[in-house]
């Protein structure tokens with residue numbers, strides 16, 4: 001039975017990811033500042049609810065921007081289970097604001113959680129993994145790190161930074177530890193629902209070749225693959241799971257963006 005840590009697993013992508021690993025038989029620990037949320041409207045049809053899925057996910061109240069608290073949580077998990085196989089740094093926050101209006105406190109907090117939070121958790125885990133049999137370090141980046149998405153400059157920069165961390169950790173820790181990140185496109189989670197109106201969600205769907213947001217479970221599936229022996233030759237890479245959003249040139253006419261009569 002593997003020991004798996006997922007940060008930010010009380011909600012959204014992290015919650016679906018922790019549930020996926022737990023259902024597959026792993027021992028899963030959720031490092032989150034808030035308590036686990038119940039089943040919500042973003043759950044994909046057929047997803048087992050919390051009573052079955054996250055009963056086996058243990059919540060540890062941790063702010064992942066606090067490196068000392070993160071180190072202590074990793075130590076506890078390792079001491080209790082005697083191993084540490086997979087760590088997924090997923091906790092993240094965003095604030096919608098234009099570059100002229102960004103408040104220093106917001107930008108610092110976003111950087112502390114989204115970028116330095118990944119660095120601190122990966123470092124704590126890597127110290128344990130490199131002293132033992134190795135393991136897999138994963139994180140949630142975003143397509144926002146690959147393009148200029150307006151109103152999220154600080155957030156976008158943290159996500160591009162995660163790709164740089166992925167490449168550097170992979171170089172330094174190979175072959176004992178594999179490292180990768182997943183860059184989701186638009187995913188229907190509480191984070192997305194908090195910042196987008198129904199109209200904005202529809203407009204976003206129209207610009208995604210797949211014609212819709214991802215379900216959190218579709219990102220969880222990518223993490224599950226990356227953590228599996230099937231991916232044993234994969235390290236230092238970013239896996240983009242975005243329904244085709246960033247595949248084309250921005251001025252091209254892709255099928256779903258055209259009126260039906262022109263298809």
Ligand SMILES: NC(=O)c1ccc[n+]([C@@H]2O[C@H](COP(=O)([O-])OP(=O)(O)OC[C@H]3O[C@@H](n4cnc5c(N)ncnc54)[C@H](O)[C@@H]3O)[C@@H](O)[C@H]2O)c1
Pocket residue numbers: 007008009010011012013014031032033034062063064065090091092093094113140141142143183184185186187188189190191192
């Ligand atoms: N939803 C999307 O469309 C989307 C797209 C690309 C990337 N992402 C990324 O996916 C990750 C998860 O986002 P989500 O959409 O599931 O959001 P969410 O808000 O549903 O969940 C985020 C979780 O992280 C926790 N968290 C926040 N700050 C924390 C901290 N300092 N310490 C510990 N836990 C903390 C929250 O309590 C929450 O449980 C984030 O890194 C986000 O940037 C989301």
